[in-house]
Amino acid sequence: MKGLRDCLETEVAVTMLPPEAEKKLKCWIRSRHLICSGNFFIFQTVDYAALDRFSTCVTTLGGTIISVDPIDKIWMGDHRQVVLYQAKASLHTPCHSLKQYWIKYGSFRTRFELQT
Numbered sequence: 001m002k003g004l005r006d007c008l009e010t011e012v013a014v015t016m017l018p019p020e021a022e023k024k025l026k027c028w029i030r031s032r033h034l035i036c037s038g039n040f041f042i043f044q045t046v047d048y049a050a051l052d053r054f055s056t057c058v059t060t061l062g063g064t065i066i067s068v069d070p071i072d073k074i075w076m077g078d079h080r081q082v083v084l085y086q087a088k089a090s091l092h093t094p095c096h097s098l099k100q101y102w103i104k105y106g107s108f109r110t111r112f113e114l115q116t
Contacts, residue, residue, distance in 0.1 A: 021057035022098065028054070029102050032111040036102040040066070043087040044110040046074070051087055061098075063091035074112060084112055 025041075028034035033050075034043045041063075043054045055065050065087060072084045091098065 016056050016060045018060055021060040024053065024057050025061075025098055026101055026105075029098070029106045032107050032109070034102075035106060035108060035110055036099055039090060039092050041089045041091055041098075042110070043089065044071075044084060044112050046076070046082045046084055046112075048085060051085055054087055054089070058089045058091055061091060063089050065089050072112075 025034060028043065033045055034041055034054075036042075041058075043051070045051065045054075051068055058065055066089060068085060068087045070083045071086045073081045074084050076082050
């Protein structure tokens with residue numbers, strides 16, 4: 001039984017249902033963390049854990065993460081700099097409505113582009 005127990009402990013994966021994933025992506029669109037550029041979605045954040053959540057959402061909806069890059073350091077207050085990360089994802093599925101949602105509620109610039 002030791003083999004089965006080890007298997008169960010190591011293969012615990014965080015799964016997300018598609019409605020929850022779409023809800024999170026819509027929230028990031030409204031907060032200007034996520035924009036659409038052609039067929040790609042660009043996500044910018046200073047929280048590295050948010051990149052993991054974004055990756056989970058994209059893969060749940062059938063997309064793929066193309067790249068994750070640290071693009072800049074920005075000032076948070078007078079004495080602290082944080083790394084700004086940018087993830088690029090392809091979410092080219094015909095049945096999703098995220099692009100239409102971005103057209104209605106989104107922006108062409110992320111919230112961090114004004115500071116850089």
